[in-house]
Amino acid sequence: MKRIAAVVVTFNRLNDLKICLASLHAQTRRADAIYVVNNGSTDGTDEWLKSQPELIVLTQANLGGAGGFATGIERTFQDGFDGIWCMDDDCIAAPDALENLLLSPNIGPAIKNCVSISVKDHEELAFYVDRPNQSYRKVTDMTQFDLVYGVASLFNGTLISAEVIRAIGIPDKKLFIWGDEVEYMTRAQKMGFPVVTVPTSVFYHPPSFDRNGIPWPGAWKQYYAVRNQRRIFQNMYGSKYGIVVFLQWSIRATLQQAKEKRQNRLYNFLLYGEAAFDSLLNNFRKRPETIFTVRLYRYMHK
Incomplete structure (x- = not known):
């Protein structure tokens, strides 16, 4: 058995x-x-x-x-x-x-x-x-x-x-x-x-929720969803082409955040951009307290 x-x-x-x-x-x-x-x-x-x-x-x-x-x-x-x-x-x-x-x-x-x-x-x-x-x-x-x-x-x-x-x-x-x-x-x-x-x-x-709509400051989790997506695309499409797919996807997703009529769309835009940039630089060291956009949000909302 x-x-x-x-x-x-x-x-x-x-x-x-x-x-x-x-x-x-x-x-x-x-x-x-x-x-x-x-x-x-x-x-x-x-x-x-x-x-x-x-x-x-x-x-x-x-x-x-x-x-x-x-x-x-x-x-x-x-x-x-x-x-x-x-x-x-x-x-x-x-x-x-x-x-x-x-x-x-x-x-x-x-x-x-x-x-x-x-x-x-x-x-x-x-x-x-x-x-x-x-x-x-x-x-x-x-x-x-x-x-x-x-x-x-x-x-x-x-x-x-x-x-x-x-x-x-x-x-x-x-x-x-x-x-x-x-x-x-x-x-x-x-x-x-x-x-x-x-x-x-x-x-x-518990049912999942709309990741793109997580209220701040809890939206820090979305940073990881975006950053880690490159690795997923590389598994699916191969190492080199996967980066191209990720680059196209992340640009569209980041720009979409700027268009959304959400209260914190500026922070969402910055968070997506930061996550994509870190992913392309292979920076997987950040923890929630060191994400720049999260630190900026907390500074502006003291």
């Missing part, structure tokens, strides 16, 4: 973490081990985790979702598990989520994802997916299929075969958040591994 490890990455959401872990303990096919990567939480998570002897706790500074899953995947892979089941701390697994992932059609080494359903509306997907010939917004858009190829909401109930990890490595810690999961998915696809959603395996997750 395959040995499966669950990896949960958490940062300052202790109540959500408790609910997530309770759903893992209630699985009809429980994971063989549960690893929790504590990304430097300051809300009492560290103290609570010390009282949970059944968990394997990995504590580190806040390295974002990318750094958290990189640590968790690397450790569980080294510990010899056959599959790594990854999730954020605000996920809730249906009782048969892992069992149905393992019972889904055998397609060899792959990335298999639970279907992410909105906790607010169980008829809607938590993450909308638009493809040239198909849009996935309602749960029924996916349940008509045994497997939905090329679609997965990493890292929300994502089961990764050890063979995939051996071939493509771990998530890139430098990406920090937003886009790191897509980069990892496209890296797997680039090397020929199937990436699928299993509609019979259900996860509940």
Whole structure:
């Protein structure tokens, strides 16, 4: 029988973490081990985790979702598990989520994802997916299929075969958040591994929001979505042409922010431009407190 490890990455959401872990303990096919990567939480998570002897706790500074899953995947892979089941701390697994992932059609080494359903509306997907010939917004858009190829909401109930990890490595810690999961998915696809959603395996997750419309000062997250997009395009189109695609995309996206009738469109414009420029310079060192546009906004809104 395959040995499966669950990896949960958490940062300052202790109540959500408790609910997530309770759903893992209630699985009809429980994971063989549960690893929790504590990304430097300051809300009492560290103290609570010390009282949970059944968990394997990995504590580190806040390295974002990318750094958290990189640590968790690397450790569980080294510990010899056959599959790594990854999730954020605000996920809730249906009782048969892992069992149905393992019972889904055998397609060899792959990335298999639970279907992410909105906790607010169980008829809607938590993450909308638009493809040239198909849009996935309602749960029924996916349940008509045994497997939905090329679609997965990493890292929300994502089961990764050890063979995939051996071939493509771990998530890139430098990406920090937003886009790191897509980069990892496209890296797997680039090397020929199937990436699928299993509609019979259900996860509940807060619905996503319009990234382009995040209110300031929380819009700093969009910096990473733009900056990391270059890596995604390079996985999809090759190293050299991917930069050309990114350059065209980032120029259009940045200019679009200047046209939008939003209260902080100037800051959005500057943020997009800064992120694109840093990406082209291969500057992946910035953290939220060192993003120039964010610092400017906070200075102007003291």
